[in-house]
Amino acid sequence: MQLSSRTLTRLAPWLLTLFVIVSWEAICRGFAIPSFLMPAPSQIVDTGIDMAAPIMQHATHTLLTTLAGFVVAVVFGALLGMLLGSSRLIYKAVYPMLVGFNSVPKVAFVPVLVVWFGIGTLPAILTAFLISFFPVVVNVATGLSTLEPELEDVLRSLGASRLDILRKVGLPRSMPFFFASLKVAITLAFVGSVMSETVASNVGVGYLMMSASSSMNMPLVFAGLVVIGIMGVVMYELFAQLERRITGWANRGQNSGM
DSSP, X not given: OHHHHHHHHHHHHHHHHHHHHHXXXXXXXXXXXXXXXXXXXXXXXXXXXXXXXXXXXXXXXXXXXXXXXXXXXXXXXXXXXXXXXXXXXXXXXXXXXXXXXXXXXXXXXXXXXXHHHOSSHHHHHHHHHHHHXXXXXXXXXHHHHTSOHHHHHHHHHTTOOHHHHIIIIIHHHHHHHXXXXXXXXXXXXXXXXXXXXXXXXXXXXXXXXXXXXXXXXXXXXXXXXXXXXXXXXXHHHHHHHHHHHHSGGGGHHHHHTO
């Protein structure tokens, strides 16, 4: 029974995806929906095969752009999160500004970035960074700030310095928060890069989708969406696997029940 439950859990995402695809195909064919309104999955697949070369070229550019912005966001966000989490004064002073900045729609920054850096890859990298660094900052700061004061007092009484506490206790304790933020940040980074490509780029999946939509080639637009979704799922699962390997100790109860 345990094996059957585990197998069903593993198959559930694939079964649900298959159900959605079959239902989508049946609705499009049953109601004869024109492809310029809602293409059927079979049409999207055919278009993806026919346009495989340009789609791969644009997708590779989008992936590299997203990863570049994501890496900058992780480095900057982790350093700022450690600073906020290790000082209550800095946390109180900086956090409202971060919340206000994160509340501003990042698409509003794209025209400014275009004026500063021109049309191309750099605005997409910066947009991916701007939209994805906030979860990293918040989660790292939260992980460090949740360290019990009693534990800090005990460590100080044993001769541990503030740096020792941060390095040997604070950072390991914040790892589950950090990896949780990575899974969120990488998906947001794709949103940022594609959003910038639709406005201020001549390459990338976002640009490809805008060009296709201008000619009402909706199967190609949906093919671009599918490619972005697949890249996002793959990167999310990569960090999820990394999280399970490095922070498995934080999920002992969940792992033991499987």
